[in-house]
Amino acid sequence: QSVLTQPPSVSGAPGQRVTISCTGSSSNIGAGYDVHWYQHLPGTAPKLLIYGNTNRPSGVPDRFSGSKSGTSASLAITGLQAEDEADYYCQSYDSSLSTVVFGGGTKLTVL
Amino acid sequence: QVQLQQSGPGLVKPSQTLSLTCAISGDSVSRNSVAWNWIRQSPSRGLEWLGRTYYRSKWYNDYALSVKGRITIDPDTSKNLFSLHLNSVTPEDTALYYCARDPRTRGDHFDYWGQGTLVTVSS
Numbered sequence: 001q002s003v004l005t006q007p008p009s010v011s012g013a014p015g016q017r018v019t020i021s022c023t024g025s026s027s028n029i030g031a032g033y034d035v036h037w038y039q040h041l042p043g044t045a046p047k048l049l050i051y052g053n054t055n056r057p058s059g060v061p062d063r064f065s066g067s068k069s070g071t072s073a074s075l076a077i078t079g080l081q082a083e084d085e086a087d088y089y090c091q092s093y094d095s096s097l098s099t100v101v102f103g104g105g106t107k108l109t110v111l
Numbered sequence: 112q113v114q115l116q117q118s119g120p121g122l123v124k125p126s127q128t129l130s131l132t133c134a135i136s137g138d139s140v141s142r143n144s145v146a147w148n149w150i151r152q153s154p155s156r157g158l159e160w161l162g163r164t165y166y167r168s169k170w171y172n173d174y175a176l177s178v179k180g181r182i183t184i185d186p187d188t189s190k191n192l193f194s195l196h197l198n199s200v201t202p203e204d205t206a207l208y209y210c211a212r213d214p215r216t217r218g219d220h221f222d223y224w225g226q227g228t229l230v231t232v233s234s
Binding site: 002033034036038044045046047048051052053055057089091092093097098099100101102103104105 | 158159209216218224
């Protein structure tokens with residue numbers, strides 16, 4: 001059971017917009033800790049997509065955006081492409097556990 | 112461009128020590144503003160942060176409670192790498208292990224990752 005809760009799967013057609021939610025609590029996201037997002041393709045290293053809730057590292061397309069409100073955060077992907085099919089993970093810090101915490105991951109399927 | 116290259120055995124016997132190294136290129140293990148981490152992934156535990164080492168005029172380590180007492184993360188400044196040692200392993204420690212850099216800006220996160228090493232604990 002992950003500390004941060006994500007939907008197991010989401011799907012969308014090419015060109016559409018999808019969002020992936022990440023729900024935490026008052027000891028992590030709700031406490032003001034930043035949320036970060038990763039894209040993970042099997043057999044490769046996870047790739048940082050969003051850091052500090054809303055910031056994109058250099059090279060990440062602006063089709064990817066992040067937001068945070070209260071005890072939750074979201075990753076939005078617009079203009080869905082076949083290459084976006086991957087697992088997506090959110091990550092934050094939990095003050096009760098005194099550790100970095102991850103979500104359970106969401107599998108994005110491009111129909 | 113920062114690159115992290117992992118090495119180490121893929122099979123470890125129960126009760127023995129799991130040891131992996133992460134060689135750094137494009138950065139320095141002793142740079143003052145970053146931290147060097149180990150993270151693992153398994154079907155049962157998902158992504159799990161294990162610990163980190165970092166230099167701030169002296170060396171520091173932080174470890175996850177789930178592995179504290181069994182884990183050591185060591186820097187090697189002469190070779191510009193850091194190592195993971197996890198002792199008394201059980202089949203529960205079977206996982207895909209990653210090293211990763213935390214730039215320590217806007218919260219702890221990981222901008223560069225190693226390629227991953229699948230470690231199986233089995234006799």
